[in-house]
Amino acid sequence: EQIPVEQHKVRIVQKLFLRPIEERKAAMEGAGFNTFLLNTKDVFLDMLTDSGTNAMSDNQISSMLQADDAYAGSQSFYRMEEAAREVFGKHYVLPVHQGRAAENIVSQAFIKQGDVIPMNYHFTTTKEHMELNGGKVLEIYADDALDIKSSKKFKGNIDIAKLNAVFEKYGKEKVAFVRMEASTNLIGGQPFSMQNMRDVRAVCDKNDTMMVLDASLIGENAWFIKQREDEFKNAEIKDILLEMCGYADLVYFSSRKVSSTRGGGILTDKNEYYLKMRDLLVLYEGFLTYGGMSVREIEAMAVGLRETCDDTVINQSPSFIKYAVDNLDEAGVPVITPAGALGCHVDAMGFLKHVPQEQYPAGALAAALYIVSGIRGMERGTISSVRDENGKDILADVELLRLAFPRRVFTLSQTMYVIDRVKWLYDNRELIGGLQWVEEPPMLRFFMGRLEPI
Numbered sequence: 319e320q321i322p323v324e325q326h327k328v329r330i331v332q333k334l335f336l337r338p339i340e341e342r343k344a345a346m347e348g349a350g351f352n353t354f355l356l357n358t359k360d361v362f363l364d365m366l367t368d369s370g371t372n373a374m375s376d377n378q379i380s381s382m383l384q385a386d387d388a389y390a391g392s393q394s395f396y397r398m399e400e401a402a403r404e405v406f407g408k409h410y411v412l413p414v415h416q417g418r419a420a421e422n423i424v425s426q427a428f429i430k431q432g433d434v435i436p437m438n439y440h441f442t443t444t445k446e447h448m449e450l451n452g453g454k455v456l457e458i459y460a461d462d463a464l465d466i467k468s469s470k471k472f473k474g475n476i477d478i479a480k481l482n483a484v485f486e487k488y489g490k491e492k493v494a495f496v497r498m499e500a501s502t503n504l505i506g507g508q509p510f511s512m513q514n515m516r517d518v519r520a521v522c523d524k525n526d527t528m529m530v531l532d533a534s535l536i537g538e539n540a541w542f543i544k545q546r547e548d549e550f551k552n553a554e555i556k557d558i559l560l561e562m563c564g565y566a567d568l569v570y571f572s573s574r575k576v577s578s579t580r581g582g583g584i585l586t587d588k589n590e591y592y593l594k595m596r597d598l599l600v601l602y603e604g605f606l607t608y609g610g611m612s613v614r615e616i617e618a619m620a621v622g623l624r625e626t627c628d629d630t631v632i633n634q635s636p637s638f639i640k641y642a643v644d645n646l647d648e649a650g651v652p653v654i655t656p657a658g659a660l661g662c663h664v665d666a667m668g669f670l671k672h673v674p675q676e677q678y679p680a681g682a683l684a685a686a687l688y689i690v691s692g693i694r695g696m697e698r699g700t701i702s703s704v705r706d707e708n709g710k711d712i713l714a715d716v717e718l719l720r721l722a723f724p725r726r727v728f729t730l731s732q733t734m735y736v737i738d739r740v741k742w743l744y745d746n747r748e749l750i751g752g753l754q755w756v757e758e759p760p761m762l763r764f765f766m767g768r769l770e771p772i
């Protein structure tokens with residue numbers, strides 16, 4: 319077995335608390351069986367997300383001390399702009415307060431009522447913004463992309479035949495743009511290949527349509543391209559990143575993920591696109607040189623973007639995820655394979671065959687794992703989905719418990735604790751029952767909703 323060895327040392331630490339099980343049970347009840355509503359004072363290993371929780375480097379922290387406070391024209395912005403141009407290879411850099419703010423602006427600027435947006439897979443906030451602007455999301459992944467157990471290297475690929483069919487069916491005027499999400503979040507952090515980007519680009523060129531890249535997890539996707547796509551096995555990450563971004567007309571990202579700080583950005587080379595977004599940016603985010611971020615965050619983001627080109631930074635999370643996934647898979651626990659980015663994704667329907675999907679097995683599994691271990695994961699299944707126009711749950715394609723591995727945060731022994739507790743829970747899975755709503759918000763219900771055991 320390959321042991322992933324940390325290529326960094328720990329210099330600032332935070333004490334964790336492993337509460338007794340009775341207290342964890344009470345905390346879970348208090349949180350309405352929704353891990354989003356837990357207080358981290360009750361959480362041992364916080365694997366909810368990597369968003370804003372990746373470890374910062376010494377260079378990032380020190381850069382924050384030289385930040386230049388200014389409403390307009392801050393030197394901090396120009397330093398970040400230079401870093402973003404260097405890493406993503408695009409000229410115009412629009413700063414935003416986080417990824418979904420970029421989605422708001424891109425959706426308002428480029429989607430009209432009745433448009434469709436084909437993509438490899440949606441992300442929750444992406445879809446919501448697109449629909450608010452009258453667009454319809456079309457997911458055109460390959461037929462086997464959602465297979466839980468798989469040896470397919472690029473399950474995040476767009477199916478080119480399906481993409482062509484979208485243009486034939488709707489006509490290119492109705493296609494707002496084609497969106498590719500790096501390390502496809504909701505289907506298990508699965509990457510797409512460079513070849514797939516080239517093929518998608520060719521279809522976009524043929525139809526004179528814009529290609530948009532969600533680069534929130536681009537470092538990891540680039541890492542997988544290097545690992546899994548022969549042509550790139552000796553390539554440098556910085557060149558892979560530049561080639562990927564080169565195919566897109568517009569790149570946007572959540573910096574909470576990509577450079578482990580706060581904020582986000584939108585990049586393009588086209589003046590026409592820039593002008594369509596510029597005034598919305600000032601309206602929703604703030605002036606063009608801060609976009610809702612503090613200057614300290616902007617400085618750390620600049621350093622973080624450059625660190626994304628460092629193999630030892632971006633391979634850390636995928637290699638720990640692989641260690642967890644391979645160990646759980648070997649023990650017979652149903653997990654998404656091959657291991658992807660962002661987290662270890664446990665297949666809740668395979669885990670809890672006795673809990674019907676209408677009773678939210680992924681949510682139930684997230685709550686149960688917290689109670690037995692103090693580990694906080696995130697439901698990525700039907701609770702994270704929506705209801706149809708008749709009020710019926712749209713059952714999620716995959717029902718997942720996501721155990722995120724924020725970059726350079728957890729040690730190998732903590733990872734082994736996770737593996738041990740998940741295995742124990744699998745051996746005792748009949749203890750777990752389903753959930754039902756107590757309080758269900760109408761939009762993005764998974765964030766604030768409250769449930770109870772049935």
Ligand code: F0G
Pocket residue numbers: 366367368369416417418419441443444499503532534535572573574581582
């Ligand atoms: N796009 C992708 C692919 C994401 O994973 C996220 C956030 C966003 C956009 C939105 O960015 O949070 O900065 O507004 N993903 C986080 C997660 C929340 O936990 O997976 P944001």
